Amino acid sequence: MSDPASPPKVIVTGATSIIGHFLLPRLVNAGYEVHAISRNCRENPGATDKKVFWHPVDMTHPEQLPRVNAQALIHLAPLWLLPPLLPVLSSLQIKRVIGFGSTSLFSKASSADAGEQQLVARFVAAEEAITRLGSALEMNWTVFRPTLVYDCVHDKNIAVIARFIQNYSFFPLLGEASGLRQPVHADDLAEACIMALNQPVTFCRAYNVSGGETLSYRQMVERIFSSLGKPARFLIIPAWLFRGAIRVIMLLPGKRNMTPEMAMRMNIDLCFDHADATRDFGFLPRLFLPYCEDPK
Template identity: 40%
Template sequence: MDAENTPPSPVLVLGATSLIGGFLLARLDAAGLEPMALSRQPPGDDVCWLEGDLSDPDLDEALPHAATVFSLSPIWLLPPALPALKAHGLTRLVAFSSTSRFTKQDSPEASERAVARALAEAEQQVEAFCAEHGVAWTILRPTLIYLEGRDGNVSRLAGLIRRFKVLPLSGRGEGLRQPVHAEDLAAGALAAAGAPAARDRAYDLTGGETLTYRVMAERIFAGLGRRPAILSLPPGLFRWLLTLARPFYPGATATMADRMAQDLTFDDAAARRDFGWSPRAFRPRF
């Protein structure tokens, strides 16, 4: 990032305790910027932490002056906070959403459809507010985010492998995936903030590889130092097992079985062109 396009200091990070947060704070500090982090439960390390909640009616009192804001919180929490952020100097916003806006909009599960609607509505509200108040915005939609040992997707599969030694799949697991590392997303967010071409645009951010669910699982075995032990089950049987597992595996739904055969892929060419998006291949290490 050249000096001309470097965000002014200080920079405010919302949701800084998220998977992406620690990496972004470190990159901001390395770039000579002063990061300030807002959280409901500040961890109290060397970063300038501010205690606050985006849904708090007294949020205005907790906010510092900051022209550039990175929002790592669920994007549906952001629109009500925008007036307060603008009053404290907001001119540049980089906010994370999710490709779940598209992949879950027709889900058989009502809860997943609700998530897709919330994402879409929040994106529209953010764009409308920024256009009306002269704030340059960028919305980033990652695919499957992972951070070894901390995420609820890849690391959850790793936990199942550790516990049961064998990983069952629905059918052949041929649905395509593009897992993206949290550290790469932090680098992409900072690059987007300083790229004029990224202003007033939304981007889908994918990982560096497109691979089948089965190959993704094999890479997780490799990251654990284990030989793959994958059990392909008939989809109907797998759905039944997921239903039984709900009390022990929060978030398990029959839809997960169907999704293993679906391609959940996106095109990141615009991000590569506009701010040099260059994510790593999927080689997790646990």
Template identity: 40%
Template sequence: MNEQSVGLLGATSLVGQCLLRQLVHNDYRISAFSRRLFTENHPQIIWRQLDRKDYFSDPTENKTIPLWLCVAPIWILPEHFDLLLAYGARRIVVLSSTSRFTKNLSTDSNEREIAMRLIKSEERVQAWMTAHKIEWIFLRPTMIYGYGRDKNITEMMHFIRRFGFFPLLGSAQGLRQPIHAEDVATACFKALTTFSLANRSYNLGGGETLTYRAMVNRIFAVLHQPQRILTIPLWLFQSATWVIRWLPRYRHWTSAMAERMNQNLNFDCSDLQQDLNFFPKAFELTAKDLPGQE
């Protein structure tokens, strides 16, 4: 077995679960950290609950973990700086988001706040790691989807199942690059283990660029439902959003989301492809990506 140890923050997240499988497959020994209590046993995985202080109580655990992955929200990472130092972290791959670019001029104040939070978090984390001579890689995914657990494609699926249609603003020709969670995990693993690269930031998109409308059409197809698309004006979107936000599942929906349907949110990811030899798959939805019936 590979004697190398890896620390993983956000282990129970969608990308975290994908990473666990890949790390196990590659014979790594993982210290998996999460705020949630997780009791699944695996000989290569040691589970740690983040709100507990007995991280070092297990005598079988190697106290030095030089390699780390953070797929939890980047703004929680500063809470664990002491933890990383205690374990002797020397290299960290951190997941951020292209939302730092796409939401910074949003008409919604909450979205602008998210963008600023991402920007400030990247700056703070980078400054800290540089000061402590820890190598870092930032990966900024676009729209993550997969296994019915994401908050993008899955929520659109729930809406179509519930209401039988999907609303679009105008032609909805804005470009998208959805990326599957497995591909995000693969990029994280490659970034962690490509030791010739350090102190770099990459945007991370899927292997296909398509319009928002085309993306919605594919969702209808995988659900085996007729394509019922309702094109509505912005003022009606704003009113409908105010109403639907009373439902808990849709409380995060905003009219700004509709406005972005006609904005290009695709990125040049050629540097990542070249540096990591990474080529994610096209936007393909399968039965495994469907959420459970409500």
């Protein structure tokens, strides 16, 4: 039997992710004892607290989960790794689960890229499995689908654009780059976890969680230029040339994940309403005010 005087415990998988960087200290400040899961067991610099316990676990082996009398699990690792964990959590009497998918479930559904099609299929299958298993095991699950996630340091969106600008002092755009975006800060997603954790209205529901501001792709990049103290300089490239350039860039080390579809989406709106999240648990994300720094 657990000590009634001990703090409530929460397990966090994917704890070294950019959301985890903000979530762990928020959980500690909210009075939780955090059991952080990481394959490499590398401590998160933002959460070196005595109430954070690190466990080396390979998420592909659910049986490795720590036998902790926890109240909930917050899953920051890829969503498709969550369904196999649910039976183990149920055996540990853990009935509250929050996981993170992506609005890519919708925005990349018609992509011509095979890799993106596979990604969408994995998200769809994961959500279906969570719904099915969650019902069978009587789990109170919630899935968040964020839009473009950033922290200006470790993310693969805003930070990547910032580094390109730092290195070359310009940024290439496909045509007008008028597609709308809603960047959402990782800390706002961490706060969403805290706010929804004990809210029964969020049980067995999925929420789109977007940023607090809608702006065009070009405007988004202009903000990044401004945060770096640099004048906005763009190289406008026609679609046919951009596709060819992306295919060449894909041959470079570390650029294999870039696709022509990624570039073409500069002119496609990727907007998702987060009104349901605001209504149910008070989600109020910040405006897009990047705080990128020029290391030079």
